[in-house]
Amino acid sequence: MAMVELKEKKEFKELKDIFSEITHLRGIRRLLSWDQETFMPKAGEKNRANQIALISTLIHQRLTSNAIKEKLYSLLEGINTNELDSDRAELVILREWKRDYERAVKIPETIIKELSYKSVIAHEVWVKAREQKDFNIFLPHLSELIKLTREKAKCLGYEDHPYDALLDEYEPYERTRDIDELFNALIPPLKRLYEKITERLKRKKRPDISGKYPIERQKALSQIMASSLGLKNPSSRIDTVVHPFSTKIGPGDVRITTRWNERDFTEGIFGILHEAGHGIYSQNLLAEYYGTPLGESVSLGIHESQSRLYENIIGRSKEFWEFFFPISKGIFPDGLSNLDLNSFLLAINWVEPSFIRVEADEVTYNFHIYLRFTIEKELIEGSLSPVDIPLKWNTLFEELLGLKVPDDSRGCLQDVHWSGAAFGYFPTYTLGNVYGAMLFEKAKEELPGLFDDFKMGKFRTITRWLGEKIHSQGRRYRPKDLIEKVTENKPTPSAFLDYLQEKYRQII
Amino acid sequence: MAMVELKEKKEFKELKDIFSEITHLRGIRRLLSWDQETFMPKAGEKNRANQIALISTLIHQRLTSNAIKEKLYSLLEGINTNELDSDRAELVILREWKRDYERAVKIPETIIKELSYKSVIAHEVWVKAREQKDFNIFLPHLSELIKLTREKAKCLGYEDHPYDALLDEYEPYERTRDIDELFNALIPPLKRLYEKITERLKRKKRPDISGKYPIERQKALSQIMASSLGLKNPSSRIDTVVHPFSTKIGPGDVRITTRWNERDFTEGIFGILHEAGHGIYSQNLLAEYYGTPLGESVSLGIHESQSRLYENIIGRSKEFWEFFFPISKGIFPDGLSNLDLNSFLLAINWVEPSFIRVEADEVTYNFHIYLRFTIEKELIEGSLSPVDIPLKWNTLFEELLGLKVPDDSRGCLQDVHWSGAAFGYFPTYTLGNVYGAMLFEKAKEELPGLFDDFKMGKFRTITRWLGEKIHSQGRRYRPKDLIEKVTENKPTPSAFLDYLQEKYRQII
Secondary structure, eight states: OOHHHHHHOHHHHHHHHHHHHHHHHHHHHHHHHHHHHHTOOGGGHHHHHHHHHHHHHHHHHHHTOHHHHHHHHHHHTTOOGGGGGOOSHHHHHHHHHHHHHHHHHHSOHHHHHHHHHHHHHHHHHHHHHHHTTOHHHHHHHHHHHHHHHHHHHHHHOOSSOHHHHHHHHHSTTOOHHHHHHHHHHHHHHHHHHHHHHHHHHTTSOOOOOOOOOOHHHHHHHHHHHHHHHTOOSTTEEEEEOSSOOEEEEETTEEEEEEOOOTTOHHHHHHHHHHHHHHHHHHHHSOGGGTTSGGGSOOOHHHHHHHHHIIIIIITTSHHHHHHHHHHHHHHOHHHHTTOOHHHHHHHHTOOOOOSOGGGOOTTTHHHHHHHHHHHHHHHHHTSSOGGGHHHHHHHHHHHHHOOOOOSGGGTTTSOSGGGGTOTTOTHHHHHHHHHHHHHHHHHHHHSTTHHHHHHTTOOHHHHHHHHHHTGGGTTSSOHHHHHHHHHSSOOOTHHHHHHHHHHHHHHO | OOHHHHHHOHHHHHHHHHHHHHHHHHHHHHHHHHHHHHTOOGGGHHHHHHHHHHHHHHHHHHHTOHHHHHHHHHHHTTOOGGGGGOOSHHHHHHHHHHHHHHHHTTSOHHHHHHHHHHHHHHHHHHHHHHHTTOHHHHHHHHHHHHHHHHHHHHHHOOSSOHHHHHHHHHSTTOOHHHHHHHHHHHHHHHHHHHHHHHHHHTTSOOOOOOOOOOHHHHHHHHHHHHHHHTOOSTTEEEEEOSSOOEEEEETTEEEEEEOOOTTOHHHHHHHHHHHHHHHHHHHHSOGGGTTSGGGSOOOHHHHHHHHHIIIIIITTSHHHHHHHHHHHHHHOHHHHTTOOHHHHHHHHTOOOOOSOGGGOOTTTHHHHHHHHHHHHHHHHHTSSOGGGHHHHHHHHHHHHHOOOOOSGGGTTTSOSGGGGTOTTOTHHHHHHHHHHHHHHHHHHHHSTTHHHHHHTTOOHHHHHHHHHHTGGGTTSSOHHHHHHHHHSSOOOTHHHHHHHHHHHHHHO
16 A cells, blocks of 8 residues: 555544544643643542543543544554554554554453553552551552452453563563563673672772762752753742652653752662653654654653663763762752762662662662562562562562662562562563663764763753654654664663673773 | 433433543543643644534533434423423533534534634734734634634624624623623713712822842742632642633633742732622532532632622622732742832722723723623624724723723734634623622621621632532532622622722722
8 A cells, every 4th residue: 555545545544633632632641641740739649540540531531532442453454464564654654543443442441441440549549658668568459450450460461471461561563582582692791790899899898979969959950961861841840849850741842850869969860860851851852743652652662761861871970960069069069079979879779778769779779670560470470479479579589689678678678669569560671771772882883972962961962863763753663673774783681781880890 | 300310211311421531532632621721842833723622522522412402402302491491400401412412403513613722723824913913814713713703703693792602602601792781881870980089089199019028938929829818739739820810621620820020929919809899709609419510619700709809899808808918028028028008909909090901900901891892893793804903992992091002912903812813701700790799798798797708818608609609509600690690689790880980989
């Protein structure tokens, strides 16, 4: 079928309208969530749950409507499956519409409703359980969510492993065996590297960067940094929350958040650098495609590759701080005055086993993910019973990081994901690390003088390169294919391992 | 038909579900607007227009659906028209559902969509036009909105005057001739009073209250005042905007806004007192009726009666400031230290012709409204062309207030309403003044010792009284009937005129 025809077809235009409406509803839902985390009065919680549930239902109804089905299959008639692998706009859009429809229609509305309602309740219980360090409070709710999620996986279907069906929601086309393979290639060498680094660090003392860092000044500095990296100002904003996140309300409206620590400015700043990475990706998605899959981010793994690249590869590099350290010293005379650049770099790149994932360094971080992935997989296949999570967690944790978990709040209760039934999400964090390093390796090759730019506080070249190669592509390629196309390599952890090796060779 | 039956009917329950969904969509739309005025990044404007237009369309589709029609008329069968005048919950709900359905079904979806989208754009143009003091920038957009609004009025239908159809949206069951009558009874005696007052003021000098009022302290004071009046804290919030407003996102979530002036704290404070009046009304609507007309405010006139009562009748009274003036002096040593209470009262009640409505005193304020009502009426009936608005405005203004309008920003470009196609809204401000005075006159009669309470910073009695008589009634009675029921008087401006006369007799 000629492309011109497809684009001009009545059904194509009508589908565009329906999916555009779905996209707007999703943007509205994101505003409802953003507001809940930032400014909503406490007593508005129940009302907000009702509003979000309503929008979710409207989205699901549209996504599974006969209107979509009829138009979609009428367009698909006479198109070969391999034609859908094309990267031409209309065919990509059609392929991804098909994917979205076929996923949505497999899940009965009852499961959607039950999961959405029960995870609101479970979230509240989780908050309490975590405060009281008592997994048993959370257990019945978690068990129920796992039961429903296993049903959901069954409805969605899978070839090898029920976890495939869940993973695919966050990382399209990715399979459990790919993640197994990834961790098999990553964990053993990472463990060796980790032991080598910590051995060498034994001879050093972690430099103390605690001091007085007025929050207003942290905000000013973080605004400057985010803008330098490429977060456009009149179309974004930064707010304060308990759990940092970024979100896109629509074209021209991307919002990032962080939390501030008056004693340690790096907490807020690295939050900003991370979320700015997400924000820049969201901003660079092409506005003219908003409402179609070509205007959407391709996966959480690719999203995370951007945030990790800006936060860690750029944001913890010597060159970045050669520019920003003197500025920071000027802004925070009561915090950094007695510190030199090398000590500061050692502090922000210090490697040490710790209990909390979101506070982990770049090396140990992936052990945290591997642990969660292992547990999730077993929960979903049914070989691990929810009641046994703490024991499994603590055993695995000691094996991987050599520490005894003192309580469940510093163990299996620390993350928000399970209370929202987001099983299958965690592996995308490690994918992000791996993809980010691969992309940066390629960028260095294609963009000579990149580090000289960083030293002068210039990040336009890398951001423009990522914009062209990744951000503006939307869902044109499958995540893995996108990485392969850009880096000319199949995804493996070697670039990430090389990056860490080289970094710590220089720092210690 | 027995009441029990109606409530238990399948159709009644199903209608409740549909209208509950509509209510949630409206709450969501209000959040979208609130966010636009407070925190939305500038570049998100077009996306926001699309989001608001979508929600408006969804509301309109539901409101005009056959599902409502069938269930509604099936329930209405066998109910006499005069039964609908009952104040029993189910019959009230049915009566107001009927009203909402019959209004909505008359307006074609295309007009809803066009008006909603175009007014978001027109709003931005108006902001620019006002900045540049150039009506011509705004004119084409305004003309388009007026054209669409006249079409809308035609679709809605009317007995006497096309303006009836518009007024009825903001002040249900009110007619243009009622407003004409009101102004005929109000304007001449008000003009005589105005002349008397300004004559007496000629012998005085307006006390200067300008000084240094740190914004953070203004915020703290306004939070204390709003709470004393009865705005509940964990279910509300206060933000800073260019044009103050209040809004209800849903039960437990009411938001008010103001603007601050570092040289004059009364600007922000009276904004807060005004919006707190709206907010208290919104909070006191019964949560158990949320989603039905009994959980909704009855009209903008009644809404404004609450804000004006709190802002002016209470907030500019001697008794209110007998409590708050010493506190304010303590909070603002660099602002109020050289002032006594009587001078302060004279300053905040000073009467003087001025260009800007929202800055006008209680006496001249209604001349501003009368002017807008006159112009709107002629625009809608077609006897005034949009291009002639500035001339008409300036001529009328000089007649009423004796001042030559220096530019359109201080003339016909000053108000936000027309950029949102809110024709028919303005008269509700004067209704608010008139109703507020009537209600307070009655409250004084029924609640002896009210002013002694005020002197001690206590406002619970009046807020509880208004809560019982007005707020908790929702749309149980027609606005005028509600006033008549509570005050045992037909609405006339005499209580308002008496109130002003008495106030200025005491002050000057």
